[in-house]
Amino acid sequence: MKLSLRMETVKNTVNPCNTACDVGCDHGFVSIALVQEGIAKHVIACDINKGPLQAAADNIAAAGLSEAIETRLSDGLHKVTPEDAPDTVIIAGMGGALTVKILSEATDVLKSVSQLVLQPQSELFLVRKWLRSNGYNILKECFLRDAGKYYFVMDVRPGKSPSHTEEEYAFYDEFSEFLLLSKDPLYREYLKKGIKNNETYLKGMPEEKRGELLHKTELLKKALLMTE
Numbered sequence: 234m235k236l237s238l239r240m241e242t243v244k245n246t247v248n249p250c251n252t253a254c255d256v257g258c259d260h261g262f263v264s265i266a267l268v269q270e271g272i273a274k275h276v277i278a279c280d281i282n283k284g285p286l287q288a289a290a291d292n293i294a295a296a297g298l299s300e301a302i303e304t305r306l307s308d309g310l311h312k313v314t315p316e317d318a319p320d321t322v323i324i325a326g327m328g329g330a331l332t333v334k335i336l337s338e339a340t341d342v343l344k345s346v347s348q349l350v351l352q353p354q355s356e357l358f359l360v361r362k363w364l365r366s367n368g369y370n371i372l373k374e375c376f377l378r379d380a381g382k383y384y385f386v387m388d389v390r391p392g393k394s395p396s397h398t399e400e401e402y403a404f405y406d407e408f409s410e411f412l413l414l415s416k417d418p419l420y421r422e423y424l425k426k427g428i429k430n431n432e433t434y435l436k437g438m439p440e441e442k443r444g445e446l447l448h449k450t451e452l453l454k455k456a457l458l459m460t461e
Contacts, residue, residue: 234262234292238379239352242386243325246350246375247272250320254279254313254342256335257327261289261302268301277317279307309335310342318345325386329356333363349389357385358406365394365402374411376420383423385409408456421460428453 236244244266247253251274255264258278267273278293280286283306290304305312313319319342324332332353336343343349349369353360364371370392377384397405405413412420431450435443 234265234296236262236266238377239384239386240325242375242377242384243323243350243352244270244272246373246386246388247321247323248348249273250348251275252277252317252319253321253323254310254317254319256307256309256322256324257281258289258304259285259326261292261304263323263325264289264302265293265296265298268298269296273321274301276302277313277319278302278304279310279312280304281306281308310339313339313342315341315344317342320346321348321350322346323350325350325352326354329353329359333359336363336367347390349387351387351389352384353387354384357409360387361406361409362402364389365406368393370394371409371411374409376409376412376417376423378419383419404452404455407452413456413459416460421457424453424457424460428457 240263244263247267249272253267253273254277256279258264258280261278264276264278267276278289280289286304286306293299293302293304307313310322322343324335332351351360361371368391369389371387372390373388375386377386409420428450431446431453435446435450438446
């Protein structure tokens, strides 16, 4: 079983733990790898869809790990209880709004959690804003390109985020503070592409409709300067 670079990065971000909860486990490959590699002793693999969850159960059984990995048909973390006491929660491959919804509806379960591993597919600003507003700090962000697409993987811990002005918070919700300050070269490439794409769109856009895109382009340029 070979994981994609995206899922390998998610797996490698997980700290050694007793119990991990893999939300939206799909076919269970990350859950299996976590146990096989000794990263997690026990995994609760959740999915909202019966088909993928059954496929995960079959894969887990084929790997001989049915005692270490249990599957649960669950909308987000609804079927995970505080008594399960997960150390780590993984939410990968979902939109930012859905990621925030799952976290917001599971505050009791999250009390035992020492690490969140998040890989939102979109609306990252919603996730970053929710985290800093709810007592979490993004310790690290990995940025990668897999099969031609860009992905962010967040290593999140309970704790206060760095202090900023409201304007700075809004900027860092949109652009990764960690990647900007670490001057990540791939992130720099990503920002450059964003600027180029926006400038192409602006050329054919009526003057009265250019305002919002011009503003976004200026923010991208500001972010790019921070990576130099």
